Amino acid sequence: MPGGRRRRIHFSKLYSFLCLRSSFTAEHSQIGKKGYSRVVYCNDSDNPEAVQRSYRGNYVSTTKYTAVNFIPKSLFEQFRRVANLYFLVVACVSFSPLAPYSAFSVLAPLMVVIGATMAKEAVEDWRRRKQDVEANNRRAKVYDNKSGIFVETKWKKLHVGDLVKVYKDEFFPADLLLLSSSYEDGVCYVETTNLDGETNLKLKHSLEVTSSLRNENSFQKFKAVIKCEDPNEDLYSFVGTLYYNNGQELPLSLQQILLRDSKLRNTDYVYGVIVFTGHDTKVMQNATDPPSKRSKIERKMDKIVYILFSTLVSISFIGSFFFGIETKKDIHRGKYRRWYLLPDNTTVFYDPKRASLAAFLHFLTGLMLYGYLIPISLYVSIEIVKVLQSIFINQDQDMYYDVADRPARARTSNLNEELGQVDTILSDKTGTLTCNSMEFVKCSIAGTAYGRGMTEVEIALARRKGDTKPGIGDNFADLPGSTSDVMDSRSSIKGFNFRDERLMNGQWVNQPCPDVIQIFFCVLAICHTAIPDVNKESDEISYEAESPDEAAFVIAARELGFEFFERTQTSISLHELDYGSGKKVDRSYKLLHVLEFSSSRKRMSVIVRNMENQLLLLCKGADSVMFERLSEHGRLFEVETKNHIKKYAEAGLRTLVVAYRELGEEEYRGWEEEFLKTKTSVSESRDELVDAAADKIERDLILLGATAVEDKLQKGVPECIEKLAQAQIDIWVLTGDKMETAINIGYACSLLREEMKQIVITLDSPDINALEKQGDKESVAKASSESVGKQIREGIAQIDSTKENSITFGLIIDGKSLAFALNKNLEKSFLDLATKCASVICCRSSPKQKALVTRLVKFGTGKTTLAIGDGANDVGMLQEADIGVGISGVEGMQAVMASDYAIAQFRFLERLLLVHGHWCYRRISMMICYFFYKNIAFGFTLFWFEAHTSFSGQAAYNDWYMSFYNVFFTSLPVIALGVFDQDVSARLCLKYPLLYQEGVQNILFSWPRILGWMFNGVISSMIIFFLTSNSTARQAFREDGQVVDFEVLGVIMYTCVVWTVNCQMALSINYFTWIQHFFIWGSIAFWYAFLVIYGSLPPTVSTTAYRVLVEACAPSGFYWLLTAIVVVSSLLPYFSYRAFQTRFRPMYHDIIQIRRSEGSETETSGGSPAPMKDKIYQLKKRLRDMES
């Protein structure tokens, strides 16, 4: 019964747990005061005090709306948009006689538009709700005081003070106080990946007084009161006091707190009391409201709308000015001028005696009339288009991860075009760039390098060199061409990717130093804290380790014949190959001490007694601390090993040095006494003393070799990063990992390269450490700040001094320094330095720092930022960035829930940005430009016409022509453009990543372009109006002598407008499928159909449209001829511009298009690489020039 045995292990003996003992700190004196006022009555829900406090339940809601507030709130959201508000006001005013057209013809499109948007909001919120419901209805066991047993209930029904039982691999339903666990001493393991992204298990430890509460019956009498801090978002602190057993006051710390959304691991069950529920839990407090993000284009669009508004106001003003003058003149010295208007007997709107009032009212009319300048359907069309674009993103087969059956998901559709403008990517590391699984790939034993596996970095390097033969891997492996056999056998065993026939299958006994090899693997098999788990059926052993690295070592040892199969409190047992006899024997080692790993020690040791009664100290640790601890005669392979470690590190591997020593019985006893003494001491500096004691024994080591573990990159990450870098997107890595690891990964994913210079900013310097020891917080802070500031300045100076050379820099900064670098006074210079570096890596950064860095980049550079991450620790960053992309990987769904886009693999980011982002950006910006064009072209014809009606506010067209303009005659082709248009195919987008810069530099939505389109609209409207009005001015337009009247002119002009704007669309799209054809020509056809249908309604309904096409226009050749000339001439300016521009000042996409059409664009586009750099530079410069 391995499980049972494990339960009996007293972990407090295995580890130096005494340091976990809680003690009252300064904060505890705050209990009961402001900010620390929470009182929890445990297992006492009927207590009147508890009832009175009534903390909120465990129900969690992340939706934006509720059923009740949906209508008002979403309406409010809608009318926050200026344009919508304008149309609402117009619709209201249009019921008055001021309106130049009927009220319903304004109201109908507005209702369609608002309704569609609200429907979209509702659907999106419904999805969020479904996820909430899932979480709220998860099951948990809660103690029922009456029946005395644990009963199942839903998460949302839990209350503060409830006793819950949580089983292995379950999530904690709320923030709990750990009372006891299946282990006697009340420890439990917790996985907090959802909170901080760290995959190692964290140990939680209950108070001694409660750890005995392991019997369900014992809870019958359990009553306690917890006084603690109020809900807050700090994941790393908890202050509270437990009042238990009649006034016993016990301090509580984070050690006793199990946080919601973390998971119980390696522990069969725990009992806990709920302290915080629902939105009070730390994780929910951390989740700020998802900010409603708006894309830059949309914000710019608002500015354009303002421009249009001012145009609207000014032309209305011009109109009303002249109208006032004309009206005033209507009665002159008692005489009527335009007697047919009966100016003496009129309403206030036309009263010459009150001309200025009439002019003012006319101004209001004008505001309504020219409302067609503001595209009412713009917002809704954009929303529709974005939803459809999102569907394309969701459906993209190339972003579908078949292994996990996960497609890409666009969770918001607001930001599609923003994807095409990303300037900086801020990426998490673990789980985002890497798979978060470690693989043992290489080792160096006794100065010989083993392991033929190629790492991702080596593969990338080899590829960059243009060939596969002399890869770095072959420096270690003697046989060439080993890549292929690595490839096909890859990851057959998780965590093990070591291929070397010299060591495998017991062959190591034939190597030069078999004894060293034996000890080496013994160290790997013994020096760890993993727990074996023997599968009874298959006899296979799996391990549960604190970190994936450790698991990789144990697995490696197992695969090479040192199978760790049993751990007891005091011993570790292995199946081992005895190289002398060649037989498999079971050996057990008596475990005497574990000297734990810590970030300051950077090593771990165990002291064991083997079966030969030898005392051994087995040690593994970082090279920086290990080499100095070697004994004189233990440095036999030092040079070779160092050499190998360097190469491993260059290959992006995580290395550890393995060493051992034999201990003399005397020496050990002396040391042990001292060590135990320091361990049980209660002085403040106990930890340091323990470390110092450990130091004393961990010396005079004998070097065995080094291991190299690969934190395996996700598939395609280096290629993806390379592509993104080619698209000139900056990439920052923000990781909680330690600096060495981060740098290694930086190399692995080609963020850092050998030729790059590193600028490292760290506070890990002796003087700072010394200050820290003194414990004066203020002086530490001051010194740290100064030190960071100095390092930043030095970095900048270093970059400036080497500006001429093409040396690139990589900035690496650790979390502590980052905290100071993000202070107000250093912020700017830090950003300055960071933007000058090609890549930036921030290690040891907390979730908050990640968010702060994101904010700094976002506001500091003003460019679009994209954050990508997979853990709950990335949530802040994802929400802070302009775009948050969540990796829907193994680490729960927190990041995905907070993200705007979710993809399954980092490499899909390439397609998401370069293809979808580019397309969406292009589509949306084209679409908006076109929208303004078409509405200006239309709106200005109204103005020109009104000018010919003595500015009386008369519209040229029938009311319904106008209200259908934006809805039926012109909107569908625009939507087709927004959904389907593509300048170049996906393949070419990926092939020419620089194309992406069109979005980053916002070339397609620059002011010249926008104004150009607007100007084009004005030109079109002038051509339409003046050509039609001049050619139809007086004379008959038919053979039967009929002349063009108001009705016919309206139809002619409108026909020309519909043709022009739709053909303009046809000219400006690059991608004609049947859909585009259908919509464009369909819209034009629909206009005629509409005219026929509407015209056949009774004249009281159709008014000026009655049979106008059938009877008056269609039989007239003149009508058709006029349409043709007007349409062609209004398209001429744009067409000529495009023809010349494409040819003589092509944009980047034009070039690619031309090359594609010429057929010179093939997969093997050749050419000599030598002069490339220069030309690339020119092209980049051109791109920048265009922008400025």
Added chain:
Amino acid sequence: MFTQQELPACKPILTPPWVITAFVSVGIIFIPIGLASLFASEHVVEIIDRYDKDCVPSNYTNNALAYIQSTQTNKTCTRHLIIPERMKSPIYVYYQLENFYQNHRRYIKNRNDYQLRSRAYEFDVDDCDPEAKTERGPIVPCGLIAWSLFNDTYRFSLQNEVIQVSKQDIVWKSDQNHKFGSNVYPKNFQSSGLIGGARLNQSIPLSKQVDLIVWMRTAALPTFRKLYGKIEVELEANQNLTVLIQNNYNTYSFAGKKKLVLSTTSWIGGKNDFLGIAYLAVGGLCLFVAISFVLLYLLKPRPLEDPSYLSWNINPAGLSN
């Protein structure tokens, strides 16, 4: 294919051959059309005679308004028109008003379609203020448009021989049949207060009042022609056509002009050089652009001729910047 956005598509690109073809073909198509329209327009004979000024007696020249508003003055006026070319029948007779805003918002809405259409809606005079009703009941047809009906009349004679002006088919059929009721008779029209324009014969239903129907079909622009009638005889060149005008309509107060127009038509309608010229101009412009494009194309080589500009994929040097 659809979800991968890889539908079969035509991807038009403005390559030089395409551009040149497009411009040249527009030119080639438009110029003949322009010539044809001009030719057609040339065959139309049009006589325009402005009479508002000349029909004011010399003693009223400085006070034309008093003349036109007075009921005492003789409004008859005789004009002699020389036919420049042979005019084939039918010859359309128009009156042309200038600076008359039939498209004024107050004016254009001042009518009631229900009332015009059916007797049942006689009392429906919405939108007709101030010409909606009198003490005796509603005005039919109500509204400013009807009230200001044009009331000049023309009588044509050739060497003292009266030429009949036919009012047949000068209105749109749809107007006559569907907008103006055959059972709606004028009532209380021009009966009180200020008299606007023409009076209507109360015994003729609105659907037969062709002048009213023509007038009620409002003009789009302040200068407009309306059909007065048709002369269904041919007029020879140099014939002297005498027109007896009753100059009743007041255009003097707003400095408008009144013109009498006689015109034949062709397939493009009346005399219309503008369209032909526009076609010629646009066609010519297209040819010009095509030529300049070709010239530029030949003189100025394409700036990015070298295909290696785009060969990014060979060299990852793009990284190093």
